[in-house]
Amino acid sequence: xxxxxxxxxxxxxxxxxxxxxxxxxxxxxx
Amino acid sequence: xxxxxxxxxxxxxxxxxxxxxxxxxxxxxxxxxxxxxxxxxxxxxxxxxxxxxxxxxxxxxxxxxxxxxxxxxxxxxxxxxxxxxxxxxxxxxxxxxxxxxxxxxxxxxxxxxxxxxxxxxxxxxxxxxxxxxxxxxxxxxxxxxxxxxxxxxxxxxxxxxxxxxxxxxxxxxxxxxxxxxxxxxxxxxxxxxxxxxxxxxxxxxxxxxxxxxxxxxxxxxxxxxxxxxxxxxxxxx
Numbered sequence: 001x002x003x004x005x006x007x008x009x010x011x012x013x014x015x016x017x018x019x020x021x022x023x024x025x026x027x028x029x030x
Numbered sequence: 031x032x033x034x035x036x037x038x039x040x041x042x043x044x045x046x047x048x049x050x051x052x053x054x055x056x057x058x059x060x061x062x063x064x065x066x067x068x069x070x071x072x073x074x075x076x077x078x079x080x081x082x083x084x085x086x087x088x089x090x091x092x093x094x095x096x097x098x099x100x101x102x103x104x105x106x107x108x109x110x111x112x113x114x115x116x117x118x119x120x121x122x123x124x125x126x127x128x129x130x131x132x133x134x135x136x137x138x139x140x141x142x143x144x145x146x147x148x149x150x151x152x153x154x155x156x157x158x159x160x161x162x163x164x165x166x167x168x169x170x171x172x173x174x175x176x177x178x179x180x181x182x183x184x185x186x187x188x189x190x191x192x193x194x195x196x197x198x199x200x201x202x203x204x205x206x207x208x209x210x211x212x213x214x215x216x217x218x219x220x221x222x223x224x225x226x227x228x229x230x231x232x233x234x235x236x237x238x239x240x241x242x243x244x245x246x247x248x249x250x251x252x253x254x255x256x257x258x259x260x261x262x263x264x265x266x267x
Contacts, residue, residue, distance in 0.1 A: 008136040012082040
């Protein structure tokens with residue numbers, strides 16, 4: 001597989017995944 | 031007549047898990063099919079970046095549309111839920127824009143020979159990121175959230191002029207970025223076996239964004255409800 005393709009998919013899914021986890025764990029401060 | 035916040039509080043609780051479930055199914059099918067998609071004759075395998083770059087770009091624009099529209103509803107009808115939807119959509123839109131710019135840049139290096147070039151499409155997309163970040167910073171920089179959302183809303187509405195500029199930048203100027211190949215008056219220029227996995231992936235990432243907005247909206251409305259009940263309880267004592 002193409003290295004650029006791996007990097008693009010890796011970074012893309014990583015960013016989407018981290019943001020999803022941050023949102024799911026989001027707690028509203030008082 | 032606008033629905034009440036309780037309507038959104040009840041429905042966002044059920045919509046969010048359904049959206050995340052749809053996201054999982056659609057992305058599994060979409061990217062499963064991407065493995066079998068025929069390889070592009072000129073670009074080779076690298077063209078498959080399309081399946082993460084293009085949905086991110088479409089949704090970055092679509093979510094900016096949601097931010098601008100909900101900001102308008104918030105400013106004109108003072109609907110609090112619309113303000114919150116605009117704010118959370120801006121966060122999701124920022125992520126779509128970042129992924130679009132990064133994956134586009136990684137695609138540019140092997141195909142164009144450069145990571146970045148200041149052509150009309152890339153510059154207008156970078157400006158979209160600036161607008162998103164500006165919206166979020168402005169919304170957060172006031173002591174009263176209502177005021178922050180109002181001023182940020184004005185920015186979002188004025189900034190929506192950038193949406194047609196992004197869409198038609200590749201037609202109006204001679205750019206390095208290729209012109210539209212899906213949303214064209216003459217129909218898609220992309221072959222069907224390559225197009226349909228793209229539409230499924232885009233639907234999956236749309237479910238991702240809608241799920242996150244519903245989830246955050248539910249948390250926020252629940253928090254406001256708890257706060258409201260605590261005040262009422264204090265008063266009655």
